[in-house]
Amino acid sequence: MMTEQKNESGLLAESQQQMVKKGYHHGDLRAALIEATRQLVEEKGPDSFSVSDACRLAGVSTAAPYKHFKDKPEMLTAVVIEGMVRHRANTLAALEGIERGTHARIIAIGKEYLNFALREPGIFRLKFGGFTDRIVDPHLKESGEQTFGVLLNEVAACLGEPEINDEVRRRSFILWSFVHGLSFILYDKQLSDMGGHVDLDALLGDVAKRILS
Amino acid sequence: MMTEQKNESGLLAESQQQMVKKGYHHGDLRAALIEATRQLVEEKGPDSFSVSDACRLAGVSTAAPYKHFKDKPEMLTAVVIEGMVRHRANTLAALEGIERGTHARIIAIGKEYLNFALREPGIFRLKFGGFTDRIVDPHLKESGEQTFGVLLNEVAACLGEPEINDEVRRRSFILWSFVHGLSFILYDKQLSDMGGHVDLDALLGDVAKRILS
DNA sequence: TAACATAAGTTAGAAATGCTCACTTTGACA
DNA sequence: TGTCAAAGTGAGCATTTCTAACTTATGTTA
Numbered sequence: 001m002m003t004e005q006k007n008e009s010g011l012l013a014e015s016q017q018q019m020v021k022k023g024y025h026h027g028d029l030r031a032a033l034i035e036a037t038r039q040l041v042e043e044k045g046p047d048s049f050s051v052s053d054a055c056r057l058a059g060v061s062t063a064a065p066y067k068h069f070k071d072k073p074e075m076l077t078a079v080v081i082e083g084m085v086r087h088r089a090n091t092l093a094a095l096e097g098i099e100r101g102t103h104a105r106i107i108a109i110g111k112e113y114l115n116f117a118l119r120e121p122g123i124f125r126l127k128f129g130g131f132t133d134r135i136v137d138p139h140l141k142e143s144g145e146q147t148f149g150v151l152l153n154e155v156a157a158c159l160g161e162p163e164i165n166d167e168v169r170r171r172s173f174i175l176w177s178f179v180h181g182l183s184f185i186l187y188d189k190q191l192s193d194m195g196g197h198v199d200l201d202a203l204l205g206d207v208a209k210r211i212l213s
Numbered sequence: 214m215m216t217e218q219k220n221e222s223g224l225l226a227e228s229q230q231q232m233v234k235k236g237y238h239h240g241d242l243r244a245a246l247i248e249a250t251r252q253l254v255e256e257k258g259p260d261s262f263s264v265s266d267a268c269r270l271a272g273v274s275t276a277a278p279y280k281h282f283k284d285k286p287e288m289l290t291a292v293v294i295e296g297m298v299r300h301r302a303n304t305l306a307a308l309e310g311i312e313r314g315t316h317a318r319i320i321a322i323g324k325e326y327l328n329f330a331l332r333e334p335g336i337f338r339l340k341f342g343g344f345t346d347r348i349v350d351p352h353l354k355e356s357g358e359q360t361f362g363v364l365l366n367e368v369a370a371c372l373g374e375p376e377i378n379d380e381v382r383r384r385s386f387i388l389w390s391f392v393h394g395l396s397f398i399l400y401d402k403q404l405s406d407m408g409g410h411v412d413l414d415a416l417l418g419d420v421a422k423r424i425l426s
Numbered sequence: 427t428a429a430c431a432t433a434a435g436t437t438a439g440a441a442a443t444g445c446t447c448a449c450t451t452t453g454a455c456a
Numbered sequence: 457t458g459t460c461a462a463a464g465t466g467a468g469c470a471t472t473t474c475t476a477a478c479t480t481a482t483g484t485t486a
Contacts, residue, residue, distance in 0.1 A: 047344050067463050129342030131260050181394025210423045
C-alpha cells in the first residue's frame with residue numbers, strides 16, 4: 001500500500017515538487033491548496049486551471065479538496081481574496097513616507113495597481129475578467145471596497161475636501177476606471193506586440209493632474 | 214436508422230429550438246454554430262460555455278463542429294471576431310451626422326463602447342477578460358486596431374492635428390483606457406450592488422474635456 | 427446520365443475533469 | 457485508554473473535449 005510519496009509523480013515531480021504531505025494528514029492542506037491553485041492559475045491561466053492539477057501539486061487525492069472547499073469556484077474565490085489582501089497591503093506599504101495630500105500618493109496607488117495586475121495577471125483576471133461572476137462572496141466585495149476606500153481618502157485629501165462627498169467619489173471613480181482599463185490593456189499589449197513602450201510614471205502623473213485639477 | 218430529429222431533444226427542445234437542420238447536411242452549420250456559441254456565451258457566461266451545448270442547440274452531433282473549427286478556442290475566437298466587426302459597425306453608425314472635430318464624436322465612440330460591453334458582456338469578456346490569451350489570431354488583432362484607429366482619427370481632429378502623432382496616440386490611449394476600465398467596472402457593479410447610478414453622458418463629457426484640453 | 431471524389435455529417439470511444447459516496451486513518455480529548 | 461470527528465483515500469458516475477472510422481449527400485466531369 002505505501003502511501004508515502006507513491007508516485008503519480010513523474011509528471012510534476014521534476015518541475016515543482018513542493019508542499020508534499022508527510023503522513024496521512026497534511027497539516028494544513030487548505031493553505032497548501034490555495035498556494036497550489038495560485039501558482040497554477042498564474043502558470044496556465046485562469047481558464048485552464050484544474051482541481052486535479054492542484055491536487056497533484058499538493059500531493060493529495062482528487063477528493064481531498066472537497067473537505068475544505070465546496071467546489072472549484074470556492075477554491076478560486078479563496079485565492080482571489082488572498083490576492084486582494086496582498087494587494088491592499090502592498091498599496092498601504094507603497095504610501096508610507098509620501099506626504100499626504102500630494103499627487104504623488106495618488107500616483108503611487110495607481111502604480112501599485114498596475115504592478116499587481118502585471119505581476120499577478122492570473123489572479124487579476126480571475127477577479128475582474130468575468131470568471132467569478134456568479135460568486136458574490138461578501139468577503140470579496142468588502143476587500144474590494146476597502147481598497148477603493150484608500151483611494152477615496154487620498155482624493156479627498158488632494159482636493160482639500162474634509163469628507164468623502166459625491167465629487168470625491170466621482171473623481172476617484174474616474175481614476176480607478178482609467179487605471180483599471182490600463183491594467184487590462186497593458187497586459188494584453190505585452191502579450192501581442194511588444195512595441196511602443198509608454199512612460200507609466202509620466203502618464204499617471206498627467207492623468208492625475210487633469211482629473212484632480 | 215432514423216436520424217430525423219431523433220430525440221436527445223427534450224432538454225433544449227422546449228426552451229429554444231432553433232436552427233435545426235433539415236437533412237443530413239445542415240446548409241450552413243458553421244454560421245449556426247457561431248450563433249449558438251454567441252448565444253450560449255451570453256447566457257451561461259464565457260467560462261461555462263461548452264461545445265456540447267452548442268451542438269445540442271444547433272441540433273447536430275458533438276463531433277460535427279470539428280469539421281469547421283480546429284477546437285473550442287477557435288470557435289470562441291470566431292465569435293469574438295464577429296462581435297468586433299459588429300462593434301465597429303455600430304461605432305461608425307453612431308458617428309453619422311455628428312460634426313467632425315467635436316467632443317460629441319468622442320463621446321459617441323465611448324458610449325458605443327460601453328453599450329457593447331454592457332449589451333454583450335459575454336463576448337466583451339471573452340475578448341478582453343483573459344480567455345483568449347494564447348490565441349493570437351491576426352484577424353482579431355487587426356479588428357481591434359481598426360477600431361482604435363477610429364478613435365485616433367477623431368482625437369486628431371479634436372486636437373486640430375493634421376496627422377496622427379505621438380501626442381494624439383497618447384491622449385487616445387488615455388481615453389481608451391478610461392472607457393475600457395469603466396466598461397468592466399460598470400458591469401461588475403451592475404451584478405453586485407445596484408445603487409449609485411452615474412450619469413454616463415456627463416461623465417464621458419467631463420473626461421473628454423479634461424483629457425483633450 | 428452515371429460514376430465518383432470529397433465535403434460534411436454520424437456513432438463509438440478514449441482520456442480528463444468535477445464531484446459524491448462509502449470507507450479508513452489519525453489526532454485530540456474525555 | 458477508548459472514542460469520535462476531522463481529514464484523508466479509492467472507486468465510480470456524468471460530463472466534457474477531441475479523434476477515428478464510417479456514411480451520406482452533392483456537384484463535377486466523362
